[in-house]
Amino acid sequence: MTPILVLDQVSVKLPKGADRSHAMEEVTLSVAAGEILCVVGESGSGKSMTANAIMRLLPGGVTLDGGRILFEGRDLAGVSEAEMRKVRGAGIAMIFQEPMTALNPLRTIGDQIGEMFEIHTDLAKSAIRARVQALLEEVRIPDPLAAAKAYPHELSGGQRQRAMIAMALALDPKVLIADEPTTALDVTTQAQILELIRDLQRRKGTAVLFITHDFGVVAEIADRVAVMSKGRVVEQGTVEAVLDNPQHAYTQQLIAAVPPLKAPPPRAISDEAILTIDHVSKTYRTGGFLGRGQRVTHAVKDVSLVLPKGGTLGIVGESGSGKSTLARCLVRLIDPESGSIWLSGRDLASLSKEEMRAETRNIQMVFQDPFASLNPRHKAGELVAQGLIVHGTPRAGALKRARDLFSLVGLDPAAIDRFPHEFSGGQRQRIGLARALALEPKVLVADEPVSALDVSVQAQVLKLLADLRARLGLSIVFITHDLRVAAQVCDLVAVMKSGEVVEAGPIADVFGNPQHAYTRALLASIPGRGFGLKEAVLA
Amino acid sequence: MGFVKLYFRSPPAVIGLILLLLVLGMAASAGWLYPKDPLALAGRPLIWPFTNPRFLLGTDNSGRDIAAQIFHGARISLQIGLVATVISVLIGITIGAFAGYYGGWTDTILMRVTEAFQTLPNFLLLLVLVAVFGSTITTVTLAIGIVSWPASARLTRAEFLSLRNREFVQAGRTLGLRDASLIFREILPNALPPVIVYASVVMAIAILLESALAFLKLSDPNVASWGNLIGIGRDVLRVQWYVSAIPGVAILITVLAVSLVGQGLNDALNPRLKGR
Amino acid sequence: MRIFALAGRRLVASIPTLFLILIGVFLLLQFAPGDTVDAMMAQMGGGDAATARDLRRFYGLDLSVMAQLGNYLWRLVRFDLGFSAIYGKPVATVIAERLPATILLMVASLSLAFFFGLILGVVAARGVNRWPDTLISTLGLVFYAMPTFWFGLMAIVVFSIYLQWLPAGGFEDITIGYQGLRRTLDIAQHLVLPTLTLGLFYMAIYLRIMRGSMLEVLNLDFVRTARAKGMDETRVVVHHVLRNALLPMVTLIGLQAGTMLGGSVVVESVFSLPGLGRLAYESVIQRDLNTLLGIVFVSALLVIVVNFIVDLLYARLDPRITTGT
């Protein structure tokens, strides 16, 4: 199969003042019709820049610095802007990562898809409408007629991504570039979208350049793989060659960091319960005028769970399942309507605000977004010492304690005087952890602590959490949407769907032979299930 | 610090800074260059500028030296602008902070009050305040401050609404911080920069309001403010138009300087806004 | 239909604001030295204590403050704005006489400001950091920094005295008594300078807001999608960016309506236009509480109506409002 799109020694220069001189250095790769090439790499590896370079939509100050981009034998690098516009959308189409913001909020889906035909063809309005209906049916959007007239905010993330795909494939482009199309979606939706792209690609024979950071997705969908690191292609080949015996050290390290689905042998956990969640529920009432026309959403419905002393209870589920709300109820960031939360003999749910403030010593929380969970205006040491100072430790003692905590979480104690923006994502999560541990809490609530990190950094933080648990005898409530991570970290797991716990128990049983249909569907939609069933790396 | 480098990269911001320094210089050197009371009778009324060496910018219809009034006026206008801005920004921040942080009933009530101030034309309220409390320099400055706080209140409230549920604030809550420290130690430092930048707009408007009041002969007559000079010049506008023109230009330059500096700060603060 | 429910709710919510303003201004003006009878005697150039006493009884100034406030609110609920001390006529008629001049001036200035602000904002944003942007932004700032009355005075000196193109003031030329179209033209000629004086200041504000919001929207994801669909820059701006960039501009109209009437006080006194602005200034000087509160009431209504229209416009522009997120 002759390659339809070839990148030959393509380099892209960054404006001065950026963290490195070039975004892409001598990148050579090619993709043929009917083939899916996966470009995989961590954030900052230049994989998205490749897509921009091909489409010649480089951001301000960034310029092509040599190399050829051949599309059907024609070098796009030198082509005029008018010519390039003919290629964009008709020759090479593109779909993006954030379904929420990638569509114009003020215009209907039908208009935005129809616009492809208005630009590139001179079809009559009625013909365009018909083509749009056909496309929407092809991408299996429920009720295509209504979808065409709907506005982006009226559709779910998955439906919006289907609309994007319909838009991209409107003019049967030769090449489809997909820049992390499923990263922002739930696991189940992600599986459907991947399956849709696979099916459309097989039927239309389009060449697909699929950009992702998730090796699971690579295993699921790729024919060939190109691994990128710091703007260079470090390894390239068929998916079996690259995944099963990676040659380059960086690839090996990346693959090793992906937590396997198979849980490690169960740890011995005591049966004494440290935290008991008893029939907790929380409902939100929004909108409505004087009681009429209110929309009631049951975020958490009658949940009862037990966290054994020293053990880790995982709570998994898709977005909107209520797992975060439940976590916030535990630390009383949100006040549950009913039910009680027993922590060593005291019901946190019934405490007054004042009493709860004193109780915060025993239960602490680690947050998801490393960039938002630390106040940019305070020094790192102060952030960690803040809890202690509030609870009465004199400032000097608190700062000294902060220094010890920094070394405990593997950070250079001298760094306590630096500001948050001077640390990497991984380091910030360590600071968050140090802050939570400063008060020596009995229970640690971790809300998606690693999902915002790159795979390699994720592995290090999980490793840190594991030995802290061992050393300090921590009991942890671990919230995540990534079943692989849950498998490696948790002793017990509870699967939540629309506010209810559908299944709970030891991780090996729940993941080994799931009883509830939803758990089964959840496990089935994890991309690249087979991949990484080898021995657990983490144990 | 990248901020300063970013600021000096845009030419308008630099021009604004130079103009501002010029006006500040005028205000500072007023006492030294023109020691006599600027409102003192210096010579014949209505001398044209540049015709008499002793009065570079000529004299007004009360025979007072215009140049002296411009220099001393710089001090007054900047003082009024600054003090009025501080008052309005302080009121604005407090109301905006509490409305934004607590929400619910407090927010509704405070927003009703802000809306009331914004629905009522501010210059009309200024007229009533000056009519009631008299037109000395303190009452005029206070009145301008009281009239122009709603805009900064709305801005602060918007900042607080967006920062209130940020994770670092929730982290603070889990650590057991009280509301007061959450507001003033956690949220406010992050909410301040856009409000400080907006303060330049408030100051520009304050100076314009004072000159409008003086134009209607409602400002403090014992003080050599630019607005007063324009008001006096209004009577001789047909022939000696320079008596109103010169202070008009002075106000133009000062407000231009303040706005340019404000815009420079704003662009340096979020460089993305400056576009490609 | 939901738009009306939403906008209706805002109308209901603004009624307490309205009462808050009226009561606030009423109590505030009680502290002013002298009352409407003093002001009247000042204007009459004389008057003995006896006339002053029974004038005060006539205007009901001898009642306690609370009683006066009670009477005023009781009348207001029945839409009776009371009697104007200055003009010896019901306040409603006095305001009705002065309303056309102010409405014309405000509508003309607002449309000038919005229209040119929008165009110049787009041009500045498209040519960002190049000469069109710097030129337009500095020009905008100069108009913003210029005191409106000063610009008015200088415009009179240049355009009506030296060049004799435009009349120096007044709403229309009554000595000749035009009718129909000729009269409208004459009024338009009289309004050119005042509209420029009031409009340019607000144009500078709209210009800056439009430039900022255009730059903001140009960086959003869906613009990148549009470009990836093979669209040229003009079509991207026209079909995608413009409508999104208009949202903050529309909200600004709502916020600006109040301050514009304030600005007209000065412009109307420079150009001797018979509008609400000058009437407000005179009623403060004359301590005519009924007229002043009448004007505050009407201007508050004006601002609320403008906000109502802005809500409808905003809902038309942004479907997320009506269909509810």
Place this chain on the structure above:
Amino acid sequence: MDMTRRAALMTSAAIAANVINPFRAFAQETPQKGGVFTVHYGAEQRQLNPSLQASTGVYIIGGKIQEQLVDLDAKGQPVGVLAESWESSADGKTITFKLRKGVTWHDGKPFTSADVQYTAMEMWKKILNYGSTLQLFLTAVDTPDAHTAIFRYERPMPLNLLLRALPDLGYISPRHLYEGKGDIRQNQVNLAPVGTGPFKFVSYERGQHIIADRNADYWRPNLPYLDRIVWRVVTDRAAAAAQMEAGQIHYSPFSGLTISDSARLAKDPRFIVSTKGNEGNARTNTVEFNFRRKELADIRVRRAIAHALDIPFFIENFLGDFAKRGTGPVPSVSTDFYPADNGPQYPFDKATAIKLLDEAGFKPGADGTRFSLRLLPAPWGEDISLFATFIQQSLAAVGIKVEIVRNDGGGFLKQVYADHAFDLASGWHQYRNDPAVSTTVWYRSGQPAGAPWTNQWNWTDPTIDKIIDDAATEVDPAKRKGLYGDFVRRANTELPIWTPIEQIFLTVINAKARNHSNTPRWGSASWHDLWLAK
């Protein structure tokens, strides 16, 4: 300070020439009928009926629509308008007026003595400012027949006082439009006056203009000449000057334009700028002392303040040639009452001022200030604010720190004449052709608080009170003039208020106007003989 002012303002010789020559050249032209005469109307009044409100702002309009019993002729002597003849009884308690026959109101009803009776008893006595004090002792007006009105007084009313006052306070209103029609003050006719005058009211657009057309059946045969008078409301004085130059306004009365615009238009051949025709509206700038301040209660301090002000310099440099040095409460234009000897004058003499202040025991402090005073200037005159600044500067030179407190109209009246919350005040004293009308109240004790422009200085002087009371009821004109001479001399000696500057209103009028400024109060007159050359 170089003092020459020639360059800035025009030479006095130029003004003098301008004042005389415009009238001589056109004596023999034949008057032309028709034309619209436009008038600059600076401050809108609350109502337009001159029998209810005695102020130039009302006369400028009402004076053309309604007429009074007696007016002043070119030489300033009383001449009959609605009254043909009059005579007073020996004891001065009965004055009979023979009324003009064949005069009709604008709505066609006949003018009779019943109108005079109703106006005098219901309006002059009860509502008209200054009228109420003038007619205090009027008990009744008898109307034996339709054209005779007999005024009966409890105390003698000097005939020349009444005749001098009636041109301002003698306007007659139509009884049939007021009697039994509710409160006179709220009667809508006040905003659409009906009179017997040469012009009929047409319309009043609030804030814009007032229009009055020619009264076809005016009792003076085939008069007036003009078709229509339009009063244009222009509050901004600079704009008014611009509109005069653009030809949109013919006449600006009562010093309506700024001093510098008036000086400039005086040099323009298209306009005539003069004080002629305003002799009936003289006014003096006042410096009012509040005796509640112990410093000001001391006569030496008051005299020192007077000596500290260089009045000739101020007039020459700031007011130009339309003002002159005042000598006392009675201005020099009042030929009937101006005394030969005005008593002590206070020429500018800084040394004496300082000596007097030292004598009074107020030594200058470390910063050279003896004491400080709050000066409240009236807000309505450009000359008043200039004078206030001048007082501030001059008193600073002798160690008195002056803070100017600015108020609007209502606020000024309340602060000064009701609350007495002032140290110095400065404004206008309007002289109305006879000291008894609006001048002696500034000195007579016992004025109720809140009555504006009266003795609120907390100062009582029995001598001056006796002189005032005697003069008010003295029937013999010569004796009355002598009494008022004593009054002026006493006022200048005690100096409760000081009247250093005398001004007459300034008229700025288009040169095409004819028969203008031909009576001492022409601005307020009926303009029946005014016409416009092409």
